[in-house]
Amino acid sequence: MDTMTIKEIQSIIKDFEKSSLMILELEMEGFKLKLSKNKIDEVTIKEEYNSQQQTQTQKIENKPNHTLIKSPLVGTFYAASTPKGKPFIEVGQQIKKGQVVCIIEAMKIMNEITSPFSGIVKEILVHNGDVVGFDHNLIRVGEDNEK
Amino acid sequence: MNDFLNNRKTKLEDFKKNIRKKKTNYEPIDIPDGLFVKCDQCGAAIYEKALDINHLICPYCDYHFRMGASKRLSLTIDQGSFEEMFPNIQSKNPLNMDDYEDKIEKGKKLSGLNEAFLCGTASLVGIKIAIGVLDSNFMMGSMGSAVGEKVTRLIEYATEHSLPLIIFSASGGARMQEGILSLMQMAKTSAALEYFDQKKCLYISVLTNPTTGGVAASFASLGDINIAEKSSLIGFAGARVIKQTIRQELPEGFQTDVFQLIHGQIDMIVHRKDMRKTLYKLLHLHHGKQETL
Amino acid sequence: MKNKILIANRGEIAVRIIRAAKELGYETVAVYSVVDQNSLHVKLADEAICIGGNHSKDSYLNMNNILSAAISKGCNAIHPGYGFLAENSEFVEMVEGCNIIFIGPSSKSISMIGDKAKARMIAKAHNIPIVEGSDGVVDDAQEGLKIAKKIGYPVMIKASSGGGGRGISIVGSDEEFLSAFERTAMEAETSFGDPSLYIEKFIDSPRHIEIQIIADAKGNVVHLYERDCSMQRRNQKMIEEAPSTILNDLLRRRLGMASIKLAKAIQYVNAGTLEFLVDSKGNFYFIEMNTRIQVEHPVTEAITGIDIVKEQIKIAYGKELSFKQRDVKIHGHAIECRINAEDAMHGFTPTPGKIVNILFPGGNGVRIDTHIYPGYEVPPFYDSLLAKLTVHAPTRREAVKKMRIALEQFVIEGIPTNIEYQYLIMHNLDFIKGQYDTGFIARFNTLVEAGTNE
Numbered sequence: 001m002d003t004m005t006i007k008e009i010q011s012i013i014k015d016f017e018k019s020s021l022m023i024l025e026l027e028m029e030g031f032k033l034k035l036s037k038n039k040i041d042e043v044t045i046k047e048e049y050n051s052q053q054q055t056q057t058q059k060i061e062n063k064p065n066h067t068l069i070k071s072p073l074v075g076t077f078y079a080a081s082t083p084k085g086k087p088f089i090e091v092g093q094q095i096k097k098g099q100v101v102c103i104i105e106a107m108k109i110m111n112e113i114t115s116p117f118s119g120i121v122k123e124i125l126v127h128n129g130d131v132v133g134f135d136h137n138l139i140r141v142g143e144d145n146e147k
Numbered sequence: 148m149n150d151f152l153n154n155r156k157t158k159l160e161d162f163k164k165n166i167r168k169k170k171t172n173y174e175p176i177d178i179p180d181g182l183f184v185k186c187d188q189c190g191a192a193i194y195e196k197a198l199d200i201n202h203l204i205c206p207y208c209d210y211h212f213r214m215g216a217s218k219r220l221s222l223t224i225d226q227g228s229f230e231e232m233f234p235n236i237q238s239k240n241p242l243n244m245d246d247y248e249d250k251i252e253k254g255k256k257l258s259g260l261n262e263a264f265l266c267g268t269a270s271l272v273g274i275k276i277a278i279g280v281l282d283s284n285f286m287m288g289s290m291g292s293a294v295g296e297k298v299t300r301l302i303e304y305a306t307e308h309s310l311p312l313i314i315f316s317a318s319g320g321a322r323m324q325e326g327i328l329s330l331m332q333m334a335k336t337s338a339a340l341e342y343f344d345q346k347k348c349l350y351i352s353v354l355t356n357p358t359t360g361g362v363a364a365s366f367a368s369l370g371d372i373n374i375a376e377k378s379s380l381i382g383f384a385g386a387r388v389i390k391q392t393i394r395q396e397l398p399e400g401f402q403t404d405v406f407q408l409i410h411g412q413i414d415m416i417v418h419r420k421d422m423r424k425t426l427y428k429l430l431h432l433h434h435g436k437q438e439t440l
Numbered sequence: 441m442k443n444k445i446l447i448a449n450r451g452e453i454a455v456r457i458i459r460a461a462k463e464l465g466y467e468t469v470a471v472y473s474v475v476d477q478n479s480l481h482v483k484l485a486d487e488a489i490c491i492g493g494n495h496s497k498d499s500y501l502n503m504n505n506i507l508s509a510a511i512s513k514g515c516n517a518i519h520p521g522y523g524f525l526a527e528n529s530e531f532v533e534m535v536e537g538c539n540i541i542f543i544g545p546s547s548k549s550i551s552m553i554g555d556k557a558k559a560r561m562i563a564k565a566h567n568i569p570i571v572e573g574s575d576g577v578v579d580d581a582q583e584g585l586k587i588a589k590k591i592g593y594p595v596m597i598k599a600s601s602g603g604g605g606r607g608i609s610i611v612g613s614d615e616e617f618l619s620a621f622e623r624t625a626m627e628a629e630t631s632f633g634d635p636s637l638y639i640e641k642f643i644d645s646p647r648h649i650e651i652q653i654i655a656d657a658k659g660n661v662v663h664l665y666e667r668d669c670s671m672q673r674r675n676q677k678m679i680e681e682a683p684s685t686i687l688n689d690l691l692r693r694r695l696g697m698a699s700i701k702l703a704k705a706i707q708y709v710n711a712g713t714l715e716f717l718v719d720s721k722g723n724f725y726f727i728e729m730n731t732r733i734q735v736e737h738p739v740t741e742a743i744t745g746i747d748i749v750k751e752q753i754k755i756a757y758g759k760e761l762s763f764k765q766r767d768v769k770i771h772g773h774a775i776e777c778r779i780n781a782e783d784a785m786h787g788f789t790p791t792p793g794k795i796v797n798i799l800f801p802g803g804n805g806v807r808i809d810t811h812i813y814p815g816y817e818v819p820p821f822y823d824s825l826l827a828k829l830t831v832h833a834p835t836r837r838e839a840v841k842k843m844r845i846a847l848e849q850f851v852i853e854g855i856p857t858n859i860e861y862q863y864l865i866m867h868n869l870d871f872i873k874g875q876y877d878t879g880f881i882a883r884f885n886t887l888v889e890a891g892t893n894e
Contacts, residue, residue: 074491074508076175106508107183107538109192131175131512133490134505135474148815152483171442173467173514178538192504194534 075106291322295332320360449521454481473499599628685874742774784861
């Protein structure tokens with residue numbers, strides 16, 4: 001095999017970045033590649049706080065294969081676009097990445113919150129009119145192929 | 148210790164609930180309307196006054212909000228130097244279109260102007276210029292007979308007095324309600340610019356967001372120098388219409404300022420904060436000896 | 441509707457404000473970044489809401505999120521504490537625009553006097569002495585010479601982009617000036633890449649004296665005497681005391697009057713502090729005004745008996761000052777030591793981490809203001825202040841002794857702190873004699889590093 005093309009190297013770098021690996025060493029005939037993520041301090045501190053957060057934030061356990069949609073803003077949660085309107089989503093509904101799931105109102109401005117992933121709505125964790133802070137767990141989403 | 152403190156807090160809260168006679172409900176504070184504006188691009192809430200001070204640019208994502216003619220002038224020319232011309236040219240309803248007169252009234256209210264084009268003479272860092280600004284608050288800055296006439300007269304005045312000319316465009320195109328009369332303005336303004344050009348004077352066209360239709364296809368694209376303001380949409384027909392007509396996917400970034408720059412439709416993209424400086428540099432480079440105000 | 445206050449801060453000052461508000465019977469709302477969710481102020485407040493990510497700019501400096509929190513929770517007032525948004529006139533304007541009470545001065549006052557250059561001009565206009573200077577960069581040596589002559593020697597030639605004591609020359613006469621100017625410009629160019637210089641009058645062995653004032657909306661302004669904050673390391677205060685050992689009654693009265701004059705001139709409302717430099721001859725010079733409650737306010741509270749934070753809240757809600765100038769007297773002497781999460785013995789490196797256990801000192805005249813508790817994790821994202829230890833005694837001598845014992849009995853297990861360092865200072869002869877200036881800590885530090893113990 002010839003030496004790697006630029007595209008192949010770029011593809012390896014992309015995959016490495018996305019993965020949780022810290023160091024990658026690749027050696028082939030006539031070619032050597034070493035990649036490392038040198039963010040030591042950030043990672044160790046993050047790890048400590050991450051483990052804290054997981055046990056402390058709210059009473060919801062981190063169920064396997066479930067992800068949480070968190071609030072990016074501070075404000076009031078609304079399930080529908082108008083006071084008497086139909087809610088954007090309901091439990092059991094299939095949602096797509098980028099779909100509007102709720103509104104968070106801050107300073108009289110309505111912000112549509114979109115889901116960062118696809119899946120099935122398992123639980124809506126807040127009520128209409130609740131005040132939510134940053135990172136507040138709003139909606140639990142499960143994988144598509146779950147029973 | 149952490150859990151202990153949390154438990155204690157819950158205990159205290161329960162205790163207080165029992166001894167307090169009634170529970171006070173706190174309503175959200177009712178803030179005045181319009182205090183915060185939502186950014187069209189990033190959705191952030193911007194304090195209205197802060198937005199105004201920041202030249203109507205979103206402080207978070209640099210999105211350039213649409214700007215009315217008066218505000219545009221205040222940011223561009225020397226303070227107090229503007230002398231308005233042709234203020235009394237107003238639209239009539241030559242084709243007797245329904246609702247047209249109502250729309251004109253609405254446009255007057257929203258923009259504070261008599262028509263969608265504000266023009267006159269002014270000085271920019273001491274250099275005397277003829278300047279005109281389209282206001283998208285007035286019927287989307289559309290060009291009808293009145294706008295076309297004002298633009299033409301401005302160009303003719305600049306021709307006669309050998310003044311450099313700057314026109315800020317922001318338009319949805321020709322004004323539908325006046326039919327062929329609107330379209331004719333494209334030819335009229337372009338012809339006036341031809342005479343201006345023969346005088347060898349400088350015309351800078353600044354295309355702001357959005358500049359489309361008959362305006363883009365006439366005087367807005369005929370500048371000696373065409374400047375696009377950052378994040379402006381510049382094109383002729385609407386993207387959807389084009390897509391449906393040619394039945395093909397449109398290239399990425401179609402009709403954005405960057406796209407037009409790459410394809411040679413405009414000469415430079417200028418950030419709103421640099422606009423006055425850039426215009427001054429160009430005027431300074433290109434005009435000969437002129438009387439200054 | 442009952443009064444509800446949002447505390448837009450964290451750490452010990454948030455705890456302090458929550459205490460004062462609760463004592464007045466008001467509801468409290470704490471705000472916190474994600475990493476601060478277990479912080480003490482969150483546990484003590486009636487309600488709490490998360491306002492952003494760990495970095496200050498995402499949370500404690502995030503004006504939109506904090507304002508939205510106050511609005512959603514129905515708070516009719518915001519107390520900014522110190523630092524963060526406390527002196528941000530844009531934030532204050534937004535708060536005022538939302539019809540929420542800002543517990544502090546108006547946005548107009550803040551933008552007027554918060555600007556150092558403007559403040560100097562206002563002071564000058566009211567015949568309050570300022571540190572004379574060139575008011576900006578000096579273009580060339582000749583212009584500099586003219587300014588130096590006008591100010592009067594000795595003068596300091598300082599690099600505009602300078603810091604850390606570099607790029608500074610002290611000139612005593614016309615003859616020295618021109619060569620010093622050239623030399624400093626070259627040094628500035630090599631050290632900071634910018635040769636531009638400005639000129640300031642040189643003040644020999646200055647003491648940093650600040651006057652606490654408090655004013656209500658009816659125009660009553662009272663000064664609460666001085667604090668001596670000369671014990672600084674790299675412009676960061678370490679120890680503060682009140683009253684100052686170098687002020688006599690006359691100088692004290694003059695400083696107090698000057699402060700009240702300036703506060704009245706700008707129609708200042710709420711608590712504020714005016715900073716002065718005082719030289720060895722008893723001349724004082726106005727530097728700047730801080731339009732907020734300050735870290736070291738406990739020493740003033742100790743000697744005057746006035747709860748400044750409570751007064752701040754009362755004034756903000758429209759009450760008049762409950763005392764007049766003649767009611768305020770100095771009682772005894774107070775010293776405050778800042779206890780920081782830093783390894784003072786090894787270059788003052790920050791030491792975030794888990795505090796395993798704590799033993800707080802106590803007793804008559806010993807006060808602790810803190811947010812730490814056993815098991816608390818000190819995050820690395822914010823300032824290193826852990827606690828403020830304030831002692832109050834009838835005389836300064838007794839106060840120093842009391843501070844020594846308190847520091848001995850103050851135990852923080854789990855991370856290095858500067859407790860030992862402060863303890864050493866309490867045994868330093870110059871400090872005990874009250875003879876020190878703003879250069880003290882720098883000199884003291886070299887002794888400590890050399891291993892000697894004076």
